[in-house]
Amino acid sequence: MLDLADSAAQEGYRTFRTAHDRDAAHVVEDLASTTHGLSADEADRRLRQHGPNSIPTGTRRHPVLRFLAHFNNALIYFMLMGAAAAAVLGHLIDTGVILAVVLVNAIVGFLQEGKAEDALAAIRSMIAPRASVLRDGQRVSVPQADLVPGDVVLIEAGDRVPADLRLLRARSLRIDEAILTGESVAATKHTDPVDANAALGDRRSLAFSGTFVATGQGTGIVFATGLQTEIGRISELLGGVEELTTPLLRQINRFGQRFTRFAFVGAAVLFLFAITLRGYQWDEALMAVVALAVSLVPEGLPAVITITLAIGVQRMAARNAVIRRLPAVETLGATSVICSDKTGTLTRNEMTVRRVVTPGQAIFVEGSGYNPGEHRLFEDTGPRSPAGHATSLSLIRTGLLCNDARLRADGAEWHVEGDPMEGALVTLAMKAAFDPENERAEWPRLDEIPFDAAHRFMATLHKMSLAEPVVLIKGAPEAVLAMCTRQEAPDGPTALDAEYWSDRIAEAAAQGERVLGFAMRHLPEGTERIDFPDVETGLTFLGIVGFIDPPRDEAIRAIAECASAGIAVRMITGDHAATAKAIARQLGLGEDPVVLTGHDLDQVSGEDFARAVRETVVFARTSPEHKLRIVQALQAEGRVVAMTGDGVNDAPSLKQADVGIAMGVKGTEAAKEASEMVLMDDNFASIVAAVHEGRTVHDNIRKVVGWTLPTNGGEALTVVIAILFNFAMPMTPVQILWVNLILAATLGLALAFEPSEPGVMRRLPRRPNAGLLTPFILWRVIVVSLLFAAISLGVYFWALNLGRDLETARTMVVNTLVVLEIFYLFSVRFLHMTSFTYTGVKGTTPVWIALAVVVVGQLAFTYLPVMNTIFGSRPLTLGEGALIIALGAASFVLLEVEKHFIRDRFQDD
Template identity: 35%
Template structure:
């Protein structure tokens, strides 16, 4: 830390003379010791590494084992189909990952290309990467800071630090400022400059105290490089589901082997049967389908003006219950705006200013003429505070260029940070107006009179007290207050020293970085949806609270915590208080990460929004990081999961709505696939337990799981969203994926399995001309009869699952209530699936590959009746559900 050391101590510690700078020999030694002044980047993953990373999933492991065993046993077609789905799933993941993780590269680009330094007594310009600790660095307006500096000399220096600290206005810097203590926030270290911040005014000289990864930006880079738990609730649940399914598959295989031994079956046949059951237990297409549904969700999100960089972020949005938001540029417009003005003992909104009122007009002219900034629709330069004053004039058709042509500037006293004043002399016909603006406390000391309602009167103690009270009121509302004063002199030949004396106070203006107009409604909608908004900003406490109060984030001053207070708390103490805090002010990047960790430790699903470099680590730490697309830095975008195209906080609400609907659709897809696979297990398990031949071949199950099931599953993934989805509270991330669907899943799985067995029995007995009820299944069934029975079972299993997809659209409303054709993709998927199924059994070479044959008209009547049973039974059940809930 160098901010709490004197200039002499820093010069001595870094062994450098401010007049001469470092020698060439010393520079080379320090380059060896400290390295280049640039940020390290993470070694990019190879294509092979990304491919293997995509295979690191228990579902994929089981599929690979199944494929290998199938290949060894000669079931080549099964092995090929499994291999194809594994490759497709990995390829989709690689395409997504290849676009991600550019945060550190963006940080490197922030390093400025050139720096002005003093070396061997000569001022020279060098690439900024060659700056070493101890270099004497010169900073002037418009130049980026090349590294962290301890200032040794300043002249009205102002630095734009919003991307690092969140400070909404440029910070005055003072080399001679003495700071004590170790816990001073970055924004208050007024004698320091930080890498990649921008000088907007004045000049300064500093000693390079930290370079490269040791700078504040470098610390952020290190935090971005830390590995964090980035798994979403759905990913965790699918991983857990994969483990359960894997264990279930192994248990089923063991049971079947035991049954085979007891029934004295052929062990090779039992091994094939066990593989069939294992395949039936695992929905092979699940991983790929969820990835594809999320990818389709990404396309929908783009229409909502949100670009999703990482697929799982779509699902995470649906479970968010806390939105942590930066203030500057996210909740606010990131531009200083004049909102209030005070003249004639009256404080008013700027919208009520009357340009025909001489007092009002003179106030505006003062603030525009006594101003060094420039502003037009296409460009703006200068201090944001001064730009705000010019914009106020533009709103009343008063333009600086036109006004300065009419009232030429004759003389001036530039702004100085110690005086906090600026003065110009402008010609008004045959007179000269001295225009002075600045901090109201300093300005009042120079004023002897005040302009009140067309009259110039002496400033009395009561008038002065009233003016200061109004100024304090504006300050309490987090407004930045500037006063304006003038006097008329007959000639431009005047001593500079006497310009700022005997002034007439015109009035004051209050300005602030105002909230976005639509944000208040969005925060209210979030609150009604069970989502809490927390403001985390580097700005001052009173400013943060004023904005929070206006946006209805909180009205309780005790719900605000500063960075200094945060430093004094242990992680456990913060965890105990975190639920009651809605605003964190004057915080550093490290604080933001600490806050996110505390919120996540309480089981919250946290979204963090921001735009600056200082937001990047917390964007990465959050369950979902949301960066601003327009004002956001490349660093923030690189660290985020999602980028808002329009920088609109309200877009987050739209994204959450979409995320909730997408999760619901994914849940429909998963429950549909598991219930269908359960049907396959029931059919196979019961048949083998009863000593029957297998009703299905492994290739039948793979075909249904990968082709027939996949189409309706994908169609369910794009089911129209629930219009009332934002009326519900966020789902508990600890809830089971099958909450509210378990009984339906089990019953429908059993129903599909029993219907498949019914088709198998009917097919076997009907083929042999057997019309008896008992025994259920012939003991000695011939190959052609078995093939016929398996064909009917294959068709019923496939088509009944296609029909069952209609039940999944809503667990209470009838398919006819929500509209049979309201999801045209699903209808198309069902029709296409039936056509594919018919092609399998009617096209000879396909029928041979699948060991099936075409069915008669009577067969089709039987399988059609059995396949429609899931829809009929579910519609009856839904009638009772609606009656009990009075829907």
């Protein structure tokens, strides 16, 4: 079963495809490693030799296929039909211009899709999982890709296994291997070898890359990485490039299909009308219909909307909110309720011990975070026997030894490797003058019972030389007290005073502190293993420790912003009810916020449950089932729910929520896989920032639609009116295409970069089923189309009445439409307020760049001889140009007055 790698053998160690049938010690020896892990230098050397521990992503489509896919669109088909008709009639210039527009649209979409795929690939790398390993004997966190054969990895509930591991230690370890075996029940793991021919699901001594740890803890040595792992052999199961589609884009595509059918029928009717009732020759009528077709089709709209979405994704990523699934960009703008975890999201997640309570004594601790600083608990020299503090020191030592965390100094900053509360206990021990490494060496750990939500405590077995073994316990105070019969005191153990401890726990919780209880029990000499019967009774209670995790200042401001935006905030936590309520007050969720516990929720159902969820601000002591029911109850009322989570137990509610939000720093892989968005800083303020950007994206898409459709509508109306009243076309098909091309590729695209309108977070959330064509935008499309058609036709007949030739009149119409669209752009930039402001007039850099391109293009269209030949345009006089600009300015004033009086009559959302 061993696959000997020649390169590895030359280095003095072997790597394998499998290792389940070998004793763990032999695997460690063959890998030239130790149970304390590799050195950093050796790990770097092996990484260069073996390469990164990663699976190649799915194959991206060939660029040619990606380019051709942009022609697979109903609107484009309609354009190509028009080009074919023009070619049949010998209008080669018209044909060439139509094909050029289609080609430019495909190129823009192709380039943007490539950028979007690159952005999504970069985002995936931002949320690449990390692994806890032993390097140089110390626990450190490294990127999963940096793992090498011989690394010793620590795993626990909620983690994704980062590589194929031969287990060295397994405590209550069960792993969900469904992605490999199809088994729905998690596999129980152990360290004993199994038969060499055991099926994959029976290799209980291995943990496979990509599987999820359901319960317990374990340590394993890496024996296979990257493509050598089991998941590497079936890497096609791992997703490739994320599909660049959203419900919005599918809606646009459906609109294109319906629109094409409508336009085809309308064109056929108009064609027959022109021949039978207006005496058009069939070729003239066909070209008129082609002109109508190209004027109606908003061929650049899908590409611009895609760009707008991609820009929103990039803006959110810049504000620490990484979008994993593009539909979340749209949904965020409609979020009406945010259900947030407390720890690390609303608070700093820098736990600090604030009080230590033992029988008859309470010590209040100074300082914050993990830096022990100069704060000391006792003035006495050394931690061994300060007068009157023996019980406190016993409790503090218990917190240090029954603990898996390590502190790491990075210059002036201190960081915890492991659980934040355990890190705070290490800091507390250092403030009491304990040396953590010395204490752990003097009291080596023999065995342990890992913490699990089912029993709510952790127990470790220790033995100091010449002392009897002792089991140390820490956990939820209620759970620990239930296992105790006595309590420690300066003069020796006494009967447990449960009422006293209940009061002390409530007192600490009322101050917003999280509380842990501590206990111990001496065991008979020779004890080397512990199980639940050893700790469930007969313990001596040592006391409690109160931790505080202060609210983030930015979270307080973000919650106030949510209130002004009509977004409700619900805090869902596993903390004690009194603790949760105290933190909620500090966060500004109310002077007396309504709090319900999971037990309270279990007592109600149906409408009573829905009413309880509606009226409650804080949910404490909740289970995964409670979180799921809360989200479902809010959704049943039509709310759009964003839900945060970090643990494997949060996955169901994250999946159920409209926007699942996982924590990027402390979040498990299970939570990230179930979410639509990942917070790279675990900060509630980043959620609100993402909602802000989501609203901006939706506003900008509405602006693009509201600006594009009147352009096409105005052009189409001029063609239809010309046919109905039997006069020469005010614009030729190629001139209409020029207008569409020069405007959509410049001004339309500039709207995708628009910043947020003032007051975007002072509006109520939009309805999730609200379409892009809101009543106000639909009204504007109709009014602006009519206005543009009227002004264009007015200019057309004015020019003809003055004796200008048809080509000059048409040139004036084209320039008039372009100028009208330029001024209309400045109006549509603000949908919710007037554009008669300095900010509205000065525009943005993308707007002015686009405007410069349009002006240069129109000057070339009007005065460049080659453009005159292609498009049939003619030079205009200075007076004619001034008149056109004056008409554009007048239209801007008229539309702003209309916006002022009409806007409030419509309910956009």
